[in-house]
Amino acid sequence: MEQNAKERSLVSKVMDGLVTGIVEEKYGAVLPPQDVLSKEFDVSRTVMREALSMLLARHMLDVRPKIGTRIRPMRDWRMIDEDVVSWRFRAKPDPEFLRDVIEFRMLIEPRASAQAAKRGNAADIAAIREAFESFRVMRPDDPGHQAADELLHTRIVVASGNQFFQQMAAIVRGALSASTQFVNADEAMWAEVIRRHTRVVEAIERHDAVEAEAASRDLIDFAADEMGDRKAANGTHE
Template sequence: MLRSSRVHNSVMEILARRIIGGTYAENELLPTEGLLCAELAVGRSSLREAVRVLVDKGLLVVKPRIGTRVMGAENWKQFDPDIIAWSANVKPDPNFLRSLFEVRTIVEPAAAELAARRASGSDIANIESGYNDMVAGWQAQDLTRLVEADIRFHKAILESTKNPVLMELGSLIEAALRSAFKLTNESSKAPVEALEAHKALLEAIRLRDEEVARKNTLEILKAAQLDLPI
Protein backbone atom coordinates (compact mmCIF):
# COMPACT_ATOMS: atom_id res chain seq x y z
CA MET A 1 0.00 0.00 0.00
CA LEU A 2 2.84 2.38 0.89
CA ARG A 3 4.56 1.69 -2.43
CA SER A 4 1.30 2.28 -4.30
CA SER A 5 0.85 5.61 -2.53
CA ARG A 6 4.39 6.67 -3.43
CA VAL A 7 3.84 5.74 -7.07
CA HIS A 8 0.65 7.72 -7.53
CA ASN A 9 2.12 10.68 -5.61
CA SER A 10 5.12 10.61 -7.95
CA VAL A 11 2.87 10.45 -11.02
CA MET A 12 0.72 13.26 -9.64
CA GLU A 13 3.76 15.50 -9.12
CA ILE A 14 5.12 14.79 -12.61
CA LEU A 15 1.80 15.67 -14.24
CA ALA A 16 1.29 18.72 -12.02
CA ARG A 17 4.72 20.14 -12.83
CA ARG A 18 4.08 19.66 -16.54
CA ILE A 19 0.78 21.52 -16.23
CA ILE A 20 2.11 24.35 -14.07
CA GLY A 21 5.28 24.64 -16.13
CA GLY A 22 3.34 24.83 -19.40
CA THR A 23 4.44 21.53 -20.94
CA TYR A 24 0.75 20.70 -21.06
CA ALA A 25 -1.01 23.89 -22.10
CA GLU A 26 -4.42 25.09 -20.99
CA ASN A 27 -7.25 23.23 -22.78
CA GLU A 28 -4.80 20.63 -24.10
CA LEU A 29 -5.79 16.98 -23.80
CA LEU A 30 -3.38 14.76 -21.89
CA PRO A 31 -1.88 11.83 -23.79
CA THR A 32 -4.02 8.72 -23.60
CA GLU A 33 -3.95 6.56 -20.50
CA GLY A 34 -2.02 3.87 -22.34
CA LEU A 35 0.66 6.27 -23.54
CA LEU A 36 1.13 7.86 -20.12
CA CYS A 37 1.32 4.49 -18.37
CA ALA A 38 3.98 3.36 -20.83
CA GLU A 39 5.97 6.59 -20.55
CA LEU A 40 5.90 6.70 -16.75
CA ALA A 41 6.15 2.92 -16.29
CA VAL A 42 3.16 2.79 -13.94
CA GLY A 43 -0.10 0.90 -13.78
CA ARG A 44 -3.47 2.31 -14.74
CA SER A 45 -4.69 2.41 -11.13
CA SER A 46 -1.78 4.67 -10.07
CA LEU A 47 -2.35 6.98 -13.03
CA ARG A 48 -6.09 7.16 -12.41
CA GLU A 49 -5.58 8.00 -8.73
CA ALA A 50 -3.11 10.76 -9.65
CA VAL A 51 -5.57 12.19 -12.18
CA ARG A 52 -8.42 12.00 -9.66
CA VAL A 53 -6.46 14.10 -7.15
CA LEU A 54 -5.45 16.63 -9.80
CA VAL A 55 -9.09 16.94 -10.81
CA ASP A 56 -9.95 17.69 -7.17
CA LYS A 57 -7.25 20.38 -7.13
CA GLY A 58 -8.65 22.00 -10.26
CA LEU A 59 -5.75 21.25 -12.62
CA LEU A 60 -7.59 18.74 -14.79
CA VAL A 61 -11.10 17.87 -15.90
CA VAL A 62 -12.17 14.48 -17.27
CA LYS A 63 -14.65 14.54 -20.15
CA PRO A 64 -16.29 11.21 -21.07
CA ARG A 65 -15.47 10.12 -24.63
CA ILE A 66 -13.21 13.16 -25.03
CA GLY A 67 -10.33 12.75 -22.59
CA THR A 68 -8.57 14.53 -19.75
CA ARG A 69 -8.18 18.25 -20.36
CA VAL A 70 -5.85 20.77 -18.69
CA MET A 71 -7.64 23.56 -16.82
CA GLY A 72 -6.55 27.20 -16.72
CA ALA A 73 -4.83 28.58 -13.63
CA GLU A 74 -7.99 30.45 -12.61
CA ASN A 75 -9.51 27.05 -11.79
CA TRP A 76 -6.66 25.83 -9.59
CA LYS A 77 -6.97 25.78 -5.82
CA GLN A 78 -4.20 28.31 -5.40
CA PHE A 79 -3.95 27.93 -1.61
CA ASP A 80 -3.59 24.16 -1.84
CA PRO A 81 -0.19 23.34 -0.24
CA ASP A 82 0.74 20.96 -3.06
CA ILE A 83 -0.03 23.52 -5.77
CA ILE A 84 1.94 26.17 -3.91
CA ALA A 85 4.93 23.82 -3.58
CA TRP A 86 4.79 22.69 -7.21
CA SER A 87 4.54 26.29 -8.40
CA ALA A 88 7.62 27.20 -6.37
CA ASN A 89 9.64 24.33 -7.81
CA VAL A 90 9.02 24.96 -11.49
CA LYS A 91 10.34 28.08 -13.24
CA PRO A 92 8.65 30.84 -11.21
CA ASP A 93 5.94 32.80 -12.98
CA PRO A 94 6.40 36.54 -12.29
CA ASN A 95 2.62 37.00 -12.15
CA PHE A 96 2.31 34.22 -9.57
CA LEU A 97 5.19 35.68 -7.57
CA ARG A 98 3.64 39.15 -7.72
CA SER A 99 0.41 37.71 -6.34
CA LEU A 100 2.31 35.96 -3.55
CA PHE A 101 4.03 39.20 -2.59
CA GLU A 102 0.72 41.04 -2.49
CA VAL A 103 -0.61 38.44 -0.06
CA ARG A 104 2.58 38.62 2.01
CA THR A 105 2.30 42.40 2.21
CA ILE A 106 -1.26 42.08 3.51
CA VAL A 107 -0.66 39.19 5.90
CA GLU A 108 2.85 39.32 7.31
CA PRO A 109 2.90 42.81 8.86
CA ALA A 110 -0.28 41.96 10.78
CA ALA A 111 1.19 38.58 11.72
CA ALA A 112 4.32 40.25 13.09
CA GLU A 113 2.14 42.59 15.13
CA LEU A 114 0.27 39.62 16.61
CA ALA A 115 3.53 37.79 17.24
CA ALA A 116 4.83 40.78 19.22
CA ARG A 117 1.68 40.57 21.32
CA ARG A 118 1.40 36.79 21.75
CA ALA A 119 4.77 35.10 21.27
CA SER A 120 5.93 32.90 24.12
CA GLY A 121 9.53 32.55 25.17
CA SER A 122 9.89 29.37 23.13
CA ASP A 123 8.32 31.09 20.10
CA ILE A 124 10.88 33.88 20.29
CA ALA A 125 13.64 31.28 20.64
CA ASN A 126 12.44 29.63 17.42
CA ILE A 127 12.45 32.95 15.56
CA GLU A 128 15.92 33.69 16.91
CA SER A 129 17.14 30.24 15.87
CA GLY A 130 16.02 30.94 12.32
CA TYR A 131 17.79 34.29 12.35
CA ASN A 132 21.01 32.79 13.75
CA ASP A 133 20.99 30.15 11.02
CA MET A 134 20.53 32.87 8.41
CA VAL A 135 23.66 34.56 9.72
CA ALA A 136 25.57 31.28 9.80
CA GLY A 137 24.45 30.45 6.26
CA TRP A 138 25.59 33.82 4.97
CA GLN A 139 28.94 33.62 6.76
CA ALA A 140 29.55 30.14 5.33
CA GLN A 141 28.29 31.25 1.88
CA ASP A 142 25.87 28.32 2.17
CA LEU A 143 22.92 29.65 0.20
CA THR A 144 20.75 26.61 0.76
CA ARG A 145 21.13 26.97 4.52
CA LEU A 146 20.43 30.69 4.26
CA VAL A 147 17.18 30.18 2.35
CA GLU A 148 15.99 27.36 4.61
CA ALA A 149 16.72 29.51 7.67
CA ASP A 150 14.87 32.48 6.16
CA ILE A 151 11.83 30.24 5.63
CA ARG A 152 12.04 28.98 9.23
CA PHE A 153 12.27 32.56 10.51
CA HIS A 154 9.11 33.73 8.76
CA LYS A 155 7.15 30.56 9.49
CA ALA A 156 8.12 30.82 13.17
CA ILE A 157 6.57 34.28 13.25
CA LEU A 158 3.32 32.88 11.84
CA GLU A 159 3.40 30.14 14.48
CA SER A 160 3.84 32.81 17.16
CA THR A 161 0.53 34.45 16.28
CA LYS A 162 -1.37 31.44 17.76
CA ASN A 163 -3.86 31.98 14.93
CA PRO A 164 -4.48 28.66 13.15
CA VAL A 165 -5.56 30.34 9.90
CA LEU A 166 -2.38 32.43 9.73
CA MET A 167 -0.30 29.41 10.67
CA GLU A 168 -1.71 27.56 7.65
CA LEU A 169 -0.22 30.23 5.38
CA GLY A 170 3.30 28.98 6.10
CA SER A 171 3.40 27.00 2.85
CA LEU A 172 2.49 30.13 0.90
CA ILE A 173 5.32 32.11 2.52
CA GLU A 174 7.71 29.24 1.83
CA ALA A 175 6.71 29.19 -1.85
CA ALA A 176 7.22 32.94 -2.14
CA LEU A 177 10.71 32.73 -0.65
CA ARG A 178 11.77 29.77 -2.78
CA SER A 179 10.42 31.36 -5.96
CA ALA A 180 12.11 34.66 -5.15
CA PHE A 181 15.43 32.89 -4.64
CA LYS A 182 15.15 31.26 -8.08
CA LEU A 183 14.53 34.62 -9.77
CA THR A 184 17.33 36.58 -8.10
CA ASN A 185 21.07 36.26 -8.28
CA GLU A 186 22.64 33.84 -5.86
CA SER A 187 24.03 36.71 -3.82
CA SER A 188 21.77 39.38 -2.44
CA LYS A 189 22.43 42.98 -3.38
CA ALA A 190 22.41 43.94 0.29
CA PRO A 191 22.81 40.82 2.46
CA VAL A 192 24.07 42.70 5.50
CA GLU A 193 21.13 45.11 5.39
CA ALA A 194 18.70 42.20 5.00
CA LEU A 195 20.14 40.43 8.02
CA GLU A 196 20.02 43.63 10.05
CA ALA A 197 16.36 44.10 9.11
CA HIS A 198 15.53 40.56 10.24
CA LYS A 199 17.42 41.16 13.48
CA ALA A 200 15.44 44.36 14.06
CA LEU A 201 12.18 42.46 13.53
CA LEU A 202 13.25 39.77 15.98
CA GLU A 203 14.05 42.41 18.60
CA ALA A 204 10.75 44.22 18.05
CA ILE A 205 8.88 40.98 18.71
CA ARG A 206 11.05 40.26 21.75
CA LEU A 207 10.34 43.75 23.12
CA ARG A 208 6.58 43.44 22.42
CA ASP A 209 6.68 46.49 20.15
CA GLU A 210 3.80 45.75 17.81
CA GLU A 211 4.06 48.93 15.73
CA VAL A 212 7.78 48.50 15.07
CA ALA A 213 7.31 44.81 14.27
CA ARG A 214 4.74 45.73 11.62
CA LYS A 215 6.95 48.49 10.20
CA ASN A 216 10.05 46.28 10.08
CA THR A 217 8.15 43.54 8.27
CA LEU A 218 6.97 45.98 5.60
CA GLU A 219 10.55 47.18 5.13
CA ILE A 220 11.80 43.59 4.71
CA LEU A 221 9.14 42.87 2.11
CA LYS A 222 9.74 46.09 0.18
CA ALA A 223 13.49 45.45 0.07
CA ALA A 224 12.96 41.85 -1.06
CA GLN A 225 10.61 42.94 -3.83
CA LEU A 226 13.17 45.42 -5.19
CA ASP A 227 15.48 42.50 -5.99
CA LEU A 228 12.83 40.78 -8.11
CA PRO A 229 12.09 41.27 -11.83
CA ILE A 230 8.35 41.65 -11.22
Protein backbone atom coordinates in the same frame (compact mmCIF):
# COMPACT_ATOMS: atom_id res chain seq x y z
CA MET B 1 -1.68 -2.83 4.27
CA GLU B 2 1.82 -3.04 2.74
CA GLN B 3 0.26 -3.21 -0.72
CA ASN B 4 -1.84 -0.11 -0.01
CA ALA B 5 1.24 1.79 1.17
CA LYS B 6 3.11 0.74 -1.98
CA GLU B 7 0.20 1.88 -4.15
CA ARG B 8 0.00 5.24 -2.34
CA SER B 9 3.72 5.70 -2.92
CA LEU B 10 3.28 4.94 -6.61
CA VAL B 11 0.39 7.39 -6.85
CA SER B 12 2.51 10.12 -5.24
CA LYS B 13 5.39 9.39 -7.61
CA VAL B 14 3.07 9.55 -10.63
CA MET B 15 1.50 12.79 -9.39
CA ASP B 16 4.94 14.32 -9.02
CA GLY B 17 5.91 13.21 -12.52
CA LEU B 18 2.70 14.56 -14.03
CA VAL B 19 3.17 17.91 -12.29
CA THR B 20 6.75 18.14 -13.55
CA GLY B 21 5.49 17.54 -17.07
CA ILE B 22 2.76 20.14 -16.63
CA VAL B 23 4.97 22.92 -15.27
CA GLU B 24 7.59 22.18 -17.93
CA GLU B 25 4.80 22.40 -20.54
CA LYS B 26 5.57 18.92 -21.79
CA TYR B 27 1.94 18.02 -22.48
CA GLY B 28 0.58 21.24 -23.93
CA ALA B 29 -3.02 22.04 -23.02
CA VAL B 30 -4.42 18.50 -22.85
CA LEU B 31 -2.98 15.40 -21.19
CA PRO B 32 -2.53 12.23 -23.25
CA PRO B 33 -5.14 9.46 -22.68
CA GLN B 34 -4.87 7.47 -19.46
CA ASP B 35 -3.60 4.31 -21.18
CA VAL B 36 -0.79 6.29 -22.83
CA LEU B 37 0.15 7.88 -19.50
CA SER B 38 0.02 4.49 -17.76
CA LYS B 39 2.58 3.14 -20.24
CA GLU B 40 4.71 6.27 -19.94
CA PHE B 41 4.93 5.90 -16.15
CA ASP B 42 4.86 2.09 -16.22
CA VAL B 43 1.98 1.84 -13.76
CA SER B 44 -1.47 0.27 -13.79
CA ARG B 45 -4.49 2.20 -15.01
CA THR B 46 -5.81 2.09 -11.44
CA VAL B 47 -2.75 3.96 -10.15
CA MET B 48 -2.91 6.47 -13.01
CA ARG B 49 -6.63 7.02 -12.47
CA GLU B 50 -6.03 7.72 -8.77
CA ALA B 51 -3.17 10.14 -9.51
CA LEU B 52 -5.30 12.04 -12.02
CA SER B 53 -8.23 12.17 -9.61
CA MET B 54 -5.95 13.72 -6.96
CA LEU B 55 -4.93 16.45 -9.41
CA LEU B 56 -8.57 16.94 -10.42
CA ALA B 57 -9.47 17.46 -6.75
CA ARG B 58 -6.83 20.17 -6.57
CA HIS B 59 -8.41 22.04 -9.50
CA MET B 60 -5.38 21.39 -11.68
CA LEU B 61 -7.19 19.38 -14.33
CA ASP B 62 -10.59 19.46 -15.98
CA VAL B 63 -12.23 16.57 -17.80
CA ARG B 64 -14.18 17.63 -20.89
CA PRO B 65 -16.30 15.34 -23.11
CA LYS B 66 -14.73 14.80 -26.54
CA ILE B 67 -11.68 16.84 -25.46
CA GLY B 68 -10.10 14.79 -22.73
CA THR B 69 -8.24 15.87 -19.61
CA ARG B 70 -7.45 19.55 -19.98
CA ILE B 71 -4.75 21.24 -17.91
CA ARG B 72 -6.23 24.21 -16.10
CA PRO B 73 -4.42 27.56 -15.84
CA MET B 74 -2.18 27.77 -12.77
CA ARG B 75 -4.24 30.65 -11.39
CA ASP B 76 -7.11 28.15 -10.97
CA TRP B 77 -5.08 25.67 -8.91
CA ARG B 78 -6.22 25.23 -5.32
CA MET B 79 -3.40 27.11 -3.64
CA ILE B 80 -4.61 26.38 -0.12
CA ASP B 81 -3.27 22.84 -0.63
CA GLU B 82 0.37 22.55 0.47
CA ASP B 83 1.28 20.16 -2.36
CA VAL B 84 -0.22 22.53 -4.92
CA VAL B 85 1.73 25.42 -3.44
CA SER B 86 4.95 23.47 -3.84
CA TRP B 87 4.08 22.48 -7.41
CA ARG B 88 3.04 25.98 -8.43
CA PHE B 89 6.29 27.48 -7.20
CA ARG B 90 8.16 24.88 -9.22
CA ALA B 91 7.08 26.60 -12.42
CA LYS B 92 9.00 29.55 -13.81
CA PRO B 93 7.55 32.64 -12.07
CA ASP B 94 5.91 35.23 -14.31
CA PRO B 95 5.61 38.96 -13.44
CA GLU B 96 1.93 38.68 -12.50
CA PHE B 97 2.60 35.74 -10.21
CA LEU B 98 5.51 37.51 -8.51
CA ARG B 99 3.26 40.53 -7.97
CA ASP B 100 0.66 38.27 -6.34
CA VAL B 101 3.37 36.70 -4.16
CA ILE B 102 4.39 40.10 -2.78
CA GLU B 103 0.76 41.12 -2.22
CA PHE B 104 0.10 37.88 -0.35
CA ARG B 105 3.15 38.33 1.85
CA MET B 106 2.14 41.92 2.59
CA LEU B 107 -1.32 40.73 3.62
CA ILE B 108 -0.15 37.96 5.97
CA GLU B 109 3.36 38.52 7.32
CA PRO B 110 3.13 42.00 8.90
CA ARG B 111 0.00 41.04 10.85
CA ALA B 112 1.56 37.71 11.81
CA SER B 113 4.65 39.56 13.07
CA ALA B 114 2.47 41.87 15.15
CA GLN B 115 0.55 38.96 16.64
CA ALA B 116 3.80 37.08 17.32
CA ALA B 117 4.98 40.12 19.30
CA LYS B 118 1.70 40.17 21.27
CA ARG B 119 1.12 36.47 21.78
CA GLY B 120 4.46 34.73 21.37
CA ASN B 121 5.57 32.88 24.48
CA ALA B 122 9.19 32.40 25.54
CA ALA B 123 9.55 29.18 23.54
CA ASP B 124 8.09 30.79 20.40
CA ILE B 125 10.42 33.77 20.61
CA ALA B 126 13.45 31.61 21.38
CA ALA B 127 12.64 29.53 18.29
CA ILE B 128 12.43 32.69 16.16
CA ARG B 129 15.80 33.91 17.50
CA GLU B 130 17.38 30.49 16.88
CA ALA B 131 16.13 30.47 13.28
CA PHE B 132 17.34 34.04 12.76
CA GLU B 133 20.84 33.23 14.06
CA SER B 134 21.06 30.35 11.57
CA PHE B 135 19.77 32.55 8.75
CA ARG B 136 22.07 35.48 9.26
CA VAL B 137 25.30 33.48 9.04
CA MET B 138 24.33 32.11 5.63
CA ARG B 139 24.80 33.88 2.32
CA PRO B 140 22.24 33.65 -0.52
CA ASP B 141 24.53 31.26 -2.40
CA ASP B 142 24.93 28.87 0.56
CA PRO B 143 23.08 25.53 0.12
CA GLY B 144 21.04 25.93 3.31
CA HIS B 145 20.11 29.57 2.80
CA GLN B 146 16.60 29.05 1.45
CA ALA B 147 15.68 26.53 4.14
CA ALA B 148 16.95 28.88 6.86
CA ASP B 149 15.00 31.82 5.42
CA GLU B 150 11.82 29.75 5.18
CA LEU B 151 12.21 28.44 8.74
CA LEU B 152 12.57 31.94 10.19
CA HIS B 153 9.48 33.29 8.46
CA THR B 154 7.49 30.12 9.21
CA ARG B 155 8.28 30.38 12.93
CA ILE B 156 7.08 33.97 12.99
CA VAL B 157 3.80 32.94 11.35
CA VAL B 158 3.40 30.02 13.77
CA ALA B 159 4.12 32.29 16.76
CA SER B 160 1.22 34.52 15.70
CA GLY B 161 -1.10 31.92 17.23
CA ASN B 162 -3.61 32.55 14.44
CA GLN B 163 -4.66 29.22 12.98
CA PHE B 164 -5.59 30.76 9.63
CA PHE B 165 -2.17 32.40 9.34
CA GLN B 166 -0.57 29.12 10.35
CA GLN B 167 -2.41 27.37 7.52
CA MET B 168 -0.84 29.89 5.15
CA ALA B 169 2.72 29.05 6.22
CA ALA B 170 3.22 26.78 3.20
CA ILE B 171 2.39 29.65 0.86
CA VAL B 172 4.77 31.95 2.75
CA ARG B 173 7.54 29.36 2.28
CA GLY B 174 6.72 29.07 -1.40
CA ALA B 175 6.67 32.86 -1.80
CA LEU B 176 10.16 33.05 -0.30
CA SER B 177 11.44 30.32 -2.62
CA ALA B 178 10.09 32.22 -5.64
CA SER B 179 12.00 35.30 -4.54
CA THR B 180 15.32 33.54 -4.03
CA GLN B 181 16.44 33.85 -7.65
CA PHE B 182 16.16 37.64 -7.37
CA VAL B 183 18.31 37.94 -4.25
CA ASN B 184 21.55 39.76 -4.90
CA ALA B 185 24.57 38.47 -2.97
CA ASP B 186 26.19 41.93 -2.99
CA GLU B 187 27.74 42.65 0.44
CA ALA B 188 25.97 45.98 1.01
CA MET B 189 22.59 44.62 -0.05
CA TRP B 190 22.99 41.51 2.08
CA ALA B 191 23.90 43.60 5.12
CA GLU B 192 20.67 45.54 4.55
CA VAL B 193 18.67 42.31 4.35
CA ILE B 194 20.09 41.21 7.70
CA ARG B 195 19.46 44.64 9.24
CA ARG B 196 15.81 44.57 8.23
CA HIS B 197 15.29 41.02 9.50
CA THR B 198 17.01 42.00 12.75
CA ARG B 199 14.53 44.84 13.18
CA VAL B 200 11.59 42.43 12.86
CA VAL B 201 13.04 39.85 15.25
CA GLU B 202 14.04 42.39 17.90
CA ALA B 203 10.61 44.04 17.80
CA ILE B 204 9.00 40.65 18.39
CA GLU B 205 11.38 39.99 21.29
CA ARG B 206 10.41 43.34 22.84
CA HIS B 207 6.72 42.46 22.33
CA ASP B 208 6.37 45.67 20.32
CA ALA B 209 3.53 44.76 17.97
CA VAL B 210 3.40 48.13 16.18
CA GLU B 211 7.13 48.10 15.42
CA ALA B 212 7.08 44.40 14.43
CA GLU B 213 4.31 45.02 11.90
CA ALA B 214 6.03 48.12 10.49
CA ALA B 215 9.39 46.33 10.28
CA SER B 216 7.87 43.35 8.48
CA ARG B 217 6.10 45.63 6.02
CA ASP B 218 9.36 47.48 5.42
CA LEU B 219 11.20 44.20 4.84
CA ILE B 220 8.68 43.05 2.23
CA ASP B 221 8.76 46.44 0.50
CA PHE B 222 12.53 46.14 0.32
CA ALA B 223 12.25 42.62 -1.15
CA ALA B 224 9.72 43.86 -3.74
CA ASP B 225 12.02 46.71 -4.77
CA GLU B 226 14.98 44.35 -5.04
CA MET B 227 12.96 41.91 -7.17
CA GLY B 228 11.88 44.77 -9.42
CA ASP B 229 15.47 45.93 -9.88
CA ARG B 230 16.70 42.44 -10.64
CA LYS B 231 13.87 41.76 -13.10
CA ALA B 232 14.66 45.01 -14.91
CA ALA B 233 18.35 44.10 -15.03
CA ASN B 234 17.46 40.71 -16.47
CA GLY B 235 15.19 42.26 -19.08
CA THR B 236 11.93 41.05 -17.49
CA HIS B 237 9.17 43.67 -17.61
CA GLU B 238 5.59 43.85 -16.44
